[in-house]
Amino acid sequence: MKRQIDTKLIERSIRDILVALGDDPEREGLKETPKRVAKMFEEVFEGMTLSNDEIAEFFGTTFEDEALDECQNNFVIIKDIPIFSYCEHHLALMYNMLVTVAYLPKEKIIGLSKVARIADMVGRRLQLQERIGEEIAEIVEKVTESEAICVLISGEHSCMTARGIKKQGTTTTTVTYRGKRMEEESDLRQECLLLMK
Numbered sequence: 165m166k167r168q169i170d171t172k173l174i175e176r177s178i179r180d181i182l183v184a185l186g187d188d189p190e191r192e193g194l195k196e197t198p199k200r201v202a203k204m205f206e207e208v209f210e211g212m213t214l215s216n217d218e219i220a221e222f223f224g225t226t227f228e229d230e231a232l233d234e235c236q237n238n239f240v241i242i243k244d245i246p247i248f249s250y251c252e253h254h255l256a257l258m259y260n261m262l263v264t265v266a267y268l269p270k271e272k273i274i275g276l277s278k279v280a281r282i283a284d285m286v287g288r289r290l291q292l293q294e295r296i297g298e299e300i301a302e303i304v305e306k307v308t309e310s311e312a313i314c315v316l317i318s319g320e321h322s323c324m325t326a327r328g329i330k331k332q333g334t335t336t337t338t339v340t341y342r343g344k345r346m347e348e349e350s351d352l353r354q355e356c357l358l359l360m361k
């Protein structure tokens with residue numbers, strides 16, 4: 165069940181912020197700003213209205229194919245999915261984010277676009293980069309029942325490039341492994357990472 169975002173409360177809060185900044189929320193350029201921001205939040209935080217189970221259910225289109233019985237070690241890799249997110253510490257934009265998802269199909273394969281939809285929706289939450297990887301891996305595992313999943317993410321955090329320490333061009337890379345085979349087989353982890361890069 166999709167949760168509703170309280171847009172009226174967001175509008176009031178943004179108006180308060182404009183006043184706190186010493187500006188006039190009634191002036192022409194700002195009159196519609198609280199409404200615009202509330203609408204933008206509804207869009208960019210849509211993932212906060214859904215649980216991981218719901219995302220798995222909505223974007224869980226899978227197929228079964230006899231050919232899959234023959235190949236227990238053939239990775240599927242969906243590379244460089246661009247997403248945006250917002251860091252939960254500063255509400256600052258994470259940008260130039262590229263997500264690569266690899267998994268070993270067991271009996272089911274997931275529709276390729278669904279992987280991108282899952283990554284996109286997980287990004288639309290107040291996040292940590294590490295948690296984006298964990299949540300994508302968890303949802304892909306729920307949908308595919310795969311025993312070997314890896315999520316590689318690289319991205320820039322505006323809270324680190326445009327404020328504070330201001331180190332432009334710094335990128336952060338996170339790697340998330342999930343599943344029994346990934347835990348147990350270090351060769352598989354290495355092979356997978358090599359293929360993803």
Ligand SMILES: Nc1nc2c(ncn2[C@@H]2O[C@H](COP(=O)(O)OP(=O)(O)OP(=O)(O)O)[C@@H](O)[C@H]2O)c(=O)[nH]1
Nearest residue numbers: 251252253254291292293294321323324327328329
């Ligand atoms: N691990 C991790 N840290 C993050 C992420 N996004 C932001 N941060 C960090 O969260 C930390 C928050 O630190 P604080 O000391 O509480 O906040 P701050 O005073 O604004 O820190 P500075 O950014 O160093 O100015 C900072 O080091 C951020 O770089 C993320 O996705 N993962």
Ligand SMILES: [Zn+2]
Nearest residue numbers: 251253254323
């Ligand atoms: Zn931040």
